[in-house]
Amino acid sequence: MHELPKRAAWFDxxxxxxxxxxxxxxxxxxxxxxxxAWLQVISRYFFNYPLGWTGELAQIMMFWFTFLAVGTLVxxxxxxxxxxxxxxxxxxxxxxxxxxxNLASAVFLGWLWYLSLRLMELASRQISTALHIPYKYIYLxxxxxxxxxxxxxxxxxIADLRLAxxxxxxxxxxxxxxxxxx
Amino acid sequence: xxxxxxLFLLLAAGMxxxxxxxxxxxxxxxxxxxxxxxxxxxxxxxxxxxxPLLAIPFFMLAAELMNFAGITDRIFRLAKSMVGAISGxxxxxxxxxxxxxxxxxxxxxxxxxxxxxxxIKAMKxxxxxxxxxxxxxxxxxxxxxxxxxxISFVIYGLTAGVSIxxxxxxxxxxxxxxxxxxMALIAFYSKKRKYGRTQRFxxxxxxxxxxxxxxxxxxxxxxVGGILAGIxxxxxxxxFAVLYAFILGKFIYRTLHWRDIPELIFxxxxxxxxxxxxxAASALIGWILTAEQVPIKLAEMIVAYSASPWVLLLLIxxxxxxxxxxxxxxxxxxxxxxxxxxVTSLMGIDPMHLGVVMVLNLMIGLIxxxxxxxxxxxxxxxxxxxxxxVKSLIPFFIPLVIVLLLITYIPSLVLFLPGxxxxx
Numbered sequence: 171m172h173e174l175p176k177r178a179a180w181f182d183x184x185x186x187x188x189x190x191x192x193x194x195x196x197x198x199x200x201x202x203x204x205x206x207a208w209l210q211v212i213s214r215y216f217f218n219y220p221l222g223w224t225g226e227l228a229q230i231m232m233f234w235f236t237f238l239a240v241g242t243l244v245x246x247x248x249x250x251x252x253x254x255x256x257x258x259x260x261x262x263x264x265x266x267x268x269x270x271x272n273l274a275s276a277v278f279l280g281w282l283w284y285l286s287l288r289l290m291e292l293a294s295r296q297i298s299t300a301l302h303i304p305y306k307y308i309y310l311x312x313x314x315x316x317x318x319x320x321x322x323x324x325x326x327x328i329a330d331l332r333l334a335x336x337x338x339x340x341x342x343x344x345x346x347x348x349x350x351x352x
Numbered sequence: 353x354x355x356x357x358x359l360f361l362l363l364a365a366g367m368x369x370x371x372x373x374x375x376x377x378x379x380x381x382x383x384x385x386x387x388x389x390x391x392x393x394x395x396x397x398x399x400x401x402x403x404p405l406l407a408i409p410f411f412m413l414a415a416e417l418m419n420f421a422g423i424t425d426r427i428f429r430l431a432k433s434m435v436g437a438i439s440g441x442x443x444x445x446x447x448x449x450x451x452x453x454x455x456x457x458x459x460x461x462x463x464x465x466x467x468x469x470x471x472i473k474a475m476k477x478x479x480x481x482x483x484x485x486x487x488x489x490x491x492x493x494x495x496x497x498x499x500x501x502x503i504s505f506v507i508y509g510l511t512a513g514v515s516i517x518x519x520x521x522x523x524x525x526x527x528x529x530x531x532x533x534x535m536a537l538i539a540f541y542s543k544k545r546k547y548g549r550t551q552r553f554x555x556x557x558x559x560x561x562x563x564x565x566x567x568x569x570x571x572x573x574x575x576v577g578g579i580l581a582g583i584x585x586x587x588x589x590x591x592f593a594v595l596y597a598f599i600l601g602k603f604i605y606r607t608l609h610w611r612d613i614p615e616l617i618f619x620x621x622x623x624x625x626x627x628x629x630x631x632a633a634s635a636l637i638g639w640i641l642t643a644e645q646v647p648i649k650l651a652e653m654i655v656a657y658s659a660s661p662w663v664l665l666l667l668i669x670x671x672x673x674x675x676x677x678x679x680x681x682x683x684x685x686x687x688x689x690x691x692x693x694x695v696t697s698l699m700g701i702d703p704m705h706l707g708v709v710m711v712l713n714l715m716i717g718l719i720x721x722x723x724x725x726x727x728x729x730x731x732x733x734x735x736x737x738x739x740x741x742v743k744s745l746i747p748f749f750i751p752l753v754i755v756l757l758l759i760t761y762i763p764s765l766v767l768f769l770p771g772x773x774x775x776x
Contacts, residue, residue: 193618196617196618196621196622196625197614197617197618197621199621200409200617200618200620200621201617203406203409204410204413204591204594204617207406207410207587207588207590207591207594208591208594208595210588210591211584211588211591211592211595214588225403228403228406229401229402229403229406232400232405232406232409232628233397233400233401235409235621235624235625236400236624236625236628236629236632237625237629238625239621239622239624239625239626239629240625240629242622243622243625243626243629244368246622248622248626249368249369249370249371249626249629250368250369250370250626250627250630250679250680250682250683251363251366251367251368251369252363252364252366252369252678252679252723253366253723254677254678254722254723255364255365255366256364256365256366267365267366268366270365271362271365271366271367274362274367274375275367275368275371275375278371278374278375278378279371279374281378281389282374282378282392282393282396285389285390285392285393286393286397288390288393289390289393289394289397292390309397312393312396312397
């Protein structure tokens with residue numbers, strides 16, 4: 171679809187700090203995951219002394235970067251989807267459908283976010299095997315990532331709805347497909 | 353059935369695939385199973401709780417780093433020095449370079465976007481029609497995930513519980529067949545359109561190009577050789593590939609700078625998370641399907657109708673082809689494998705064979721409209737309308753579909769090498 175309209179100043183203001191938070195959170199978690207896996211390979215093959223905690227740390231960081239990235243993927247409208255049918259509709263109808271779908275997505279992920287908080291509570295006494303990290307800090311990644319995703323779904327729904335209600339849609343950029351994903 | 357229709361409706365309306373799965377799963381758990389939906393959150397959260405899954409982001413980052421490090425230029429020069437002297441030389445170079453790059457990256461989009469840029473420009477400068485160059489680049493990029501290593505094989509192997517090393521071995525011969533069949537088509541075109549040579553053959557240039565690309569060429573030897581020899585697990589091989597590509601880019605080729613790394617990591621993380629989030633969501637759907645015994649019931653139903661494996665494989669191919677026209681490969685693999693595997697296993701079809709058929713079919717889907725990632729990337733690189741590339745692509749489907757049918761109905765083409773290496 172199109173980029174979010176620049177006019178929505180309130181949206182930009184709330185977006186930037188959240189976007190930066192998700193960006194650096196994702197990069198740091200991914201970086202730690204890579205370094206932990208390198209340590210595992212190096213310690214095992216070059217020193218014949220496998221470190222027990224590296225694999226677990228890499229896995230925990232995979233949780234964190236995956237769920238943190240979900241928010242950014244929503245923001246960039248890059249979550250994998252089937253858009254072949256929707257693009258057959260006129261522009262205004264596309265925007266209405268997008269607003270409804272994004273709002274529905276926010277509701278369902280909001281529900282899952284609430285459940286993830288309950289899950290954290292339930293797992294508060296469980297600890298990981300090697301690093302002894304309480305599981306609630308691992309599941310926190312789901313709660314934080316989903317919270318970001320819900321905020322962006324709502325923001326995109328509002329932006330699309332506002333665009334759909336515009337009298338003239340000529341200035342709205344046309345649909346683009348995402349080319350980055352494998 | 354109602355919930356399957358609901359899922360399809362949500363997806364058709366443009367809801368993200370993972371969110372559609374979560375929505376359907378939550379509603380099913382609450383309304384049909386009358387259970388606490390907490391189980392849904394637990395399934396999604398633990399859906400990616402697996403060490404082997406780390407291989408997916410690692411192979412993606414390795415492909416990204418290799419493109420960034422300028423390995424594609426070296427591979428292109430090597431391919432040119434090898435086959436550039438034949439009539440239609442650059443077209444052969446296009447396919448050969450894709451085959452060599454396939455041994456390093458495992459991603460069709462990385463091939464189409466990275467190598468494709470060099471290939472299309474070189475062919476255009478050499479007088480080839482840009483439509484032909486773009487179509488050939490798109491077709492040859494599909495070899496990437498068939499010749500090992502392959503991100504799609506990693507996803508299938510983890511979903512199906514099949515040896516990833518075995519799948520890598522199984523993909524080698526079909527990948528070479530794809531390259532060979534595309535070259536046969538090029539030979540036909542070269543004769544018909546009287547394409548010329550690109551350069552004279554020179555041992556000296558071949559030697560120089562080989563030296564230039566030597567370290568890059570070591571990547572498949574280390575990754576695939578390491579896995580097949582049982583030295584590395586696929587996850588460790590992925591981590592090692594990242595380390596190797598990083599050292600090449602940062603310290604040897606000096607094309608990678610510290611300032612580029614956050615953006616590079618971020619882009620890879622987004623691509624990987626896109627797949628991993630679907631895997632997490634599919635864990636919920638998978639749990640529901642298992643609890644309701646859907647795959648087993650479906651398998652029994654198909655076996656009761658006594659369809660032969662031949663017919664079943666044909667139907668699977670048609671289904672995958674149809675889905676591949678609308679969806680990316682990864683979600684189709686993640687969603688369909690748990691459903692198809694029990695049926696095909698009952699019919700005596702080897703899971704490794706099914707995996708290669710699935711992935712090869714879905715790679716053809718990457719160049720079919722209306723949703724074909726490689727098609728869009730190549731059209732973007734060639735600055736052509738998508739439908740013009742599609743028109744030129746039509747003849748290229750013939751060799752690719754022939755290879756698909758051959759590997760579908762002659763399983764030994766897939767299973768011979770894994771058998772030889774002790775995987776089958």
